[in-house]
Amino acid sequence: MASPVEQAIALLHSGGLVAIPTETVYGLAADAENELAVRRIFAVKGRPSSHPVIVHLPEPSALAGWARDVSAEARALAEAFWPGPLTLILRRGPRALDVVTGGQDTVGLRVPDHPLTRELLRGFGGGVAAPSANRFGAVSPTTADHVRGELGGEVDLVLDGGPCRVGVESTIVDLSASVPAVLRPGAITPQQLERVLGSPVRTATTGSTVRAPGLLPSHYAPRAGLYLVAQEEVSARIATLAERATRIALMAAEAPPLPSTVEHVPMPVEPAAFARKLYATLRDLDARGFEVIVAVPPAETGLGIAVRDRLRRAAAPRS
Ligand code: TXA
Numbered sequence: 261m262a263s264p265v266e267q268a269i270a271l272l273h274s275g276g277l278v279a280i281p282t283e284t285v286y287g288l289a290a291d292a293e294n295e296l297a298v299r300r301i302f303a304v305k306g307r308p309s310s311h312p313v314i315v316h317l318p319e320p321s322a323l324a325g326w327a328r329d330v331s332a333e334a335r336a337l338a339e340a341f342w343p344g345p346l347t348l349i350l351r352r353g354p355r356a357l358d359v360v361t362g363g364q365d366t367v368g369l370r371v372p373d374h375p376l377t378r379e380l381l382r383g384f385g386g387g388v389a390a391p392s393a394n395r396f397g398a399v400s401p402t403t404a405d406h407v408r409g410e411l412g413g414e415v416d417l418v419l420d421g422g423p424c425r426v427g428v429e430s431t432i433v434d435l436s437a438s439v440p441a442v443l444r445p446g447a448i449t450p451q452q453l454e455r456v457l458g459s460p461v462r463t464a465t466t467g468s469t470v471r472a473p474g475l476l477p478s479h480y481a482p483r484a485g486l487y488l489v490a491q492e493e494v495s496a497r498i499a500t501l502a503e504r505a506t507r508i509a510l511m512a513a514e515a516p517p518l519p520s521t522v523e524h525v526p527m528p529v530e531p532a533a534f535a536r537k538l539y540a541t542l543r544d545l546d547a548r549g550f551e552v553i554v555a556v557p558p559a560e561t562g563l564g565i566a567v568r569d570r571l572r573r574a575a576a577p578r579s
């Protein structure tokens with residue numbers, strides 16, 4: 261019997277879709293050089309085809325062919341943080357198809373840090389296109405069960421690598437412009453990037469012209485209405501919300517005395533631990549039918565920056 265990784269490799273070679281574990285979130289993977297297979301990813305996710313997907317590589321040295329004009333800065337970041345939760349946006353090389361880049365002149369590349377997926381990537385040999393394994397606009401999956409529950413019938417195999425260690429998507433750095441820009445915050449912070457580059461990086465704001473759905477104001481959203489609230493405002497906000505909603509959850513490290521209709525979901529104080537629990541908690545609260553989630557974000561340091569970013573988007577008005 262072939263091992264799950266061997267089965268996954270065979271499926272990728274034959275144009276199949278495989279859900280893969282990474283250190284950040286689970287990805288929905290296909291052979292990046294098989295146009296039909298990549299199109300299936302978009303169909304399953306319900307994602308507009310103009311949105312580019314990240315190509316996952318087994319080693320930093322595999323960059324050649326996927327990117328061109330690879331700068332010293334790009335090499336330094338790849339060397340420092342790969343394998344790891346960092347995606348580099350570089351000028352595309354000949355192996356990057358239009359269906360992968362959304363027709364742009366750039367491609368997103370990363371070497372993920374998960375033992376099963378590295379084994380898969382080494383065995384597969386090529387690049388693997390993989391967005392997060394959720395429907396467009398929904399919360400990313402951080403366990404194999406999340407993927408099975410949401411897309412189970414539509415993927416050929418879910419490779420179970422346990423719960424994701426980081427819990428939020430990779431930091432995306434655009435190196436295609438003159439000044440490096442963080443397009444999406446993640447576990448690798450601007451300070452870490454600046455230390456390696458020896459120069460400042462920009463942090464992008466929403467509404468940029470770059471086609472990155474992770475940059476849309478409303479994204480990563482649960483079904484429930486979500487409100488971001490500072491700890492000292494929790495009591496007042498809940499009192500107001502409780503006049504309208506019957507089922508309210510409070511995601512916070514500490515809870516003040518609460519009305520009986522409000523459930524406190526204890527969240528870690530430490531930002532990295534908060535990040536690890538974030539998406540599983542949002543999914544669980546949705547599954548349990550809460551109408552309203554009130555969240556007190558962690559401190560704005562380390563992974564706290566990424567968590568606050570995702571919570572802000574989840575709280576943004578839906579279109
Ligand atoms: O941690 C992660 O990055 C996960 C795991 C599976 O690797 N992947 C992930 O993929 O979050 P996805 O597709 O859900 O988000 C990737 C983001 C999207 O916002 C996409 O638009 C952006 O990266 N992106 C990809 N290629 C790009 C490019 N060439 N230029 C600008 N943005 C790009």
Ligand code: MG
Nearest residue numbers: 391392400474
């Ligand atoms: Mg996504």
